[in-house]
Amino acid sequence: MHFSIKVSELPRVLEVLPDSDSSELVVFLLFGKGEQAQCYVEVHIQGLLSLKCQRCLTLMPFELSTVHRLSPIRSDQNADDLLGELEPVLMDENGLVDVMEMIEDEVLLGLPMCPMHEMKDCASSMIESNGSLVSQEKKKPFAGLADLLNKKSV
Ligand SMILES: [Zn+2]
Numbered sequence: 001m002h003f004s005i006k007v008s009e010l011p012r013v014l015e016v017l018p019d020s021d022s023s024e025l026v027v028f029l030l031f032g033k034g035e036q037a038q039c040y041v042e043v044h045i046q047g048l049l050s051l052k053c054q055r056c057l058t059l060m061p062f063e064l065s066t067v068h069r070l071s072p073i074r075s076d077q078n079a080d081d082l083l084g085e086l087e088p089v090l091m092d093e094n095g096l097v098d099v100m101e102m103i104e105d106e107v108l109l110g111l112p113m114c115p116m117h118e119m120k121d122c123a124s125s126m127i128e129s130n131g132s133l134v135s136q137e138k139k140k141p142f143a144g145l146a147d148l149l150n151k152k153s154v
Helices: 011-016 099-110 123-139 143-153
Strands: 002-006 024-033 039-052 059-073 087-090
Touching (some): 011 099, 024 099, 039 099, 059 099
Antiparallel strands (some): 002 024, 024 039, 039 059
């Protein structure tokens, strides 16, 4: 099954985003059985989000794309019993998994801890080069004036 959800429906994700994001995420859920007959759900999440670059503090686009196979376990079960690439997702006392919560966790896991532009795209590198330009000019504040005076005397 697949469906789309708005980021605004995921309060914990919204908390870590720099502004109220109206982006939509596309979610695919595929159900299957693992080698040991454990049920799992393969969760695909894709979408474009805005994150704040930790270097220049402006917004940057981030393409989220995560795929994880989650296997529901009871709280008294040992997650280590799961085999292969399956990851545990906790069921509630009724044996149900909160799908929205699961998706929210997956989105949070898929976000970078410290999002940053590529150096060439980052505004902070532009600020630095502008800064050095300014200080160079400051070294010779009257350089342009001398040229002007020379021209006038000719
Ligand atoms: Zn940046």
